[in-house]
Amino acid sequence: MGRHREFDVEKALDAALCVFWRKGYEGASYADLVEAAGVERPALYSAFGNKEALFxxxxxxYYERYLDYIPEALQLPTAREVAAHILYSAADLNTRYPDHTGCLGIHGVLAGSDEAEPVRQALIDARAAGEAQLRERFERARADGDLPEMARPDALAAFVMAVLHGMAVQAKAGFTRDRLEAVAEQALSTWPKGSSTLSGKSS
Incomplete structure (x- = not known):
C-alpha cells in the first residue's frame, strides 16, 4: 500500500500563500513552493496538482482569510463608511507583513506569459466581482439618499477600486501604512454627500 501524505495540508497552503504573495504567480517557481512547504515535489503535486491549481x-x-474586511464593509450604514473601511483596512493589510507587502489579488499576475493568462483572467474576474458588489451597495446608498441623486455608483465603485489597486502597488514599492492612510484620507475628502440623516452622520 502507498504511504499516506505525511504533511499538514493547511500549513502547506499557508507556506505557498506567502511565496505567491511575495513573488507573484510567475515569480514563484515550483521549487520555491516545495521548499516553503517543506515537502517533496511529488507530495505537493499529489495534494494540489499543478502550480495553477495550487495558486x-x-x-x-487569501480571500477568505485576509479580505474578510470587504463583506464587513458592505454592511456598514453609509457609503462613505463602506469606502473608508475598505481603504483603511487595505492600508493595514498591504503593509502588515514586511516580507510580502501589497495585495496578492492585485499583483499576483498583472501581466504575464500566455501560460499565466488563465490565472490573470481569474484575478481580473475576482476584482470585477468586488467592484460589482460595491456598485450595488452604492446604488442602494443613492436610493436611500445617502448619496446625492447625481452620484454615479458605477464611477464611485471604480474610483474606490482604483485607489485600492494603487495603494497595493505603492505598498509593494515600499510605502508605509501612514502614507497609505494619508492617500485614503485624501480620497475620502472628496466623497459626495447625500441628503439623508445617515449621510450627515458619516461626514
Whole structure:
C-alpha cells in the first residue's frame, strides 16, 4: 500500500500563500513552493496538482482569510463608511507583513506569459466581482439618499477600486501604512454627500 501524505495540508497552503504573495504567480517557481512547504515535489503535486491549481487554492484562502474586511464593509450604514473601511483596512493589510507587502489579488499576475493568462483572467474576474458588489451597495446608498441623486455608483465603485489597486502597488514599492492612510484620507475628502440623516452622520 502507498504511504499516506505525511504533511499538514493547511500549513502547506499557508507556506505557498506567502511565496505567491511575495513573488507573484510567475515569480514563484515550483521549487520555491516545495521548499516553503517543506515537502517533496511529488507530495505537493499529489495534494494540489499543478502550480495553477495550487495558486487557485491559495487565492481562495487569501480571500477568505485576509479580505474578510470587504463583506464587513458592505454592511456598514453609509457609503462613505463602506469606502473608508475598505481603504483603511487595505492600508493595514498591504503593509502588515514586511516580507510580502501589497495585495496578492492585485499583483499576483498583472501581466504575464500566455501560460499565466488563465490565472490573470481569474484575478481580473475576482476584482470585477468586488467592484460589482460595491456598485450595488452604492446604488442602494443613492436610493436611500445617502448619496446625492447625481452620484454615479458605477464611477464611485471604480474610483474606490482604483485607489485600492494603487495603494497595493505603492505598498509593494515600499510605502508605509501612514502614507497609505494619508492617500485614503485624501480620497475620502472628496466623497459626495447625500441628503439623508445617515449621510450627515458619516461626514
Amino acid at each position: 487557485r487554492r491559495v487565492l481562495d484562502l
